[in-house]
Amino acid sequence: MHGTLEPPISFTLMVHHIDLYKLNPDVTPARVEAMMMNARMQLLKIPEVLSIKCGKRIDPELPWPFFIAIDFESMDKYGIFREDPIYVKFMEEVIKPNTEDSLALDFEMDPGKDVRFS
Numbered sequence: 041m042h043g044t045l046e047p048p049i050s051f052t053l054m055v056h057h058i059d060l061y062k063l064n065p066d067v068t069p070a071r072v073e074a075m076m077m078n079a080r081m082q083l084l085k086i087p088e089v090l091s092i093k094c095g096k097r098i099d100p101e102l103p104w105p106f107f108i109a110i111d112f113e114s115m116d117k118y119g120i121f122r123e124d125p126i127y128v129k130f131m132e133e134v135i136k137p138n139t140e141d142s143l144a145l146d147f148e149m150d151p152g153k154d155v156r157f158s
Contacts, residue, residue, distance in 0.1 A: 054090070054149040055112040060104035062141040072096050072106060075134055079108050082130045088117040104143065115146070 063072070079094045090111040097105045112118045121127055135142075 053114070055115055055118055056109065056147040056149050057112065057118055058107060058109045058145045058147070060143040060145070061106040061108075061135065061139040062103065063105050064138055064140050067138050071138060075106065075138060078130065078134045082126055082134075083108075083110065086121055086124045086126050088112055088121040088124070106139070111149075118146070 076094045076096070080092060083089055083092050090113065092108065092110045094106070094108040096107075110121075112121065
């Protein structure tokens, strides 16, 4: 189809961003549930977010009890997301008061190749 600006899916490299968090000792299971609900409700309002998943550890020995994973179309979109007032407020009000450490991981995904070679 001519005239379309969309590249073929095989050239669309999506970004899967994962934040792992260590919680403050006083964070209760109920507060973790509230953090998960807030993450979904607030961050999905940001247009650059394609999808979001968040959750809590199953194994109590795992060092990272809480995670948020978000998909973006590109690192540019992720950059825009990081400056969005909703994200900044979420970090200040939900994440920072309840966590003591974090680890951020970015992965490149190519949905076109996965489909083609499976």
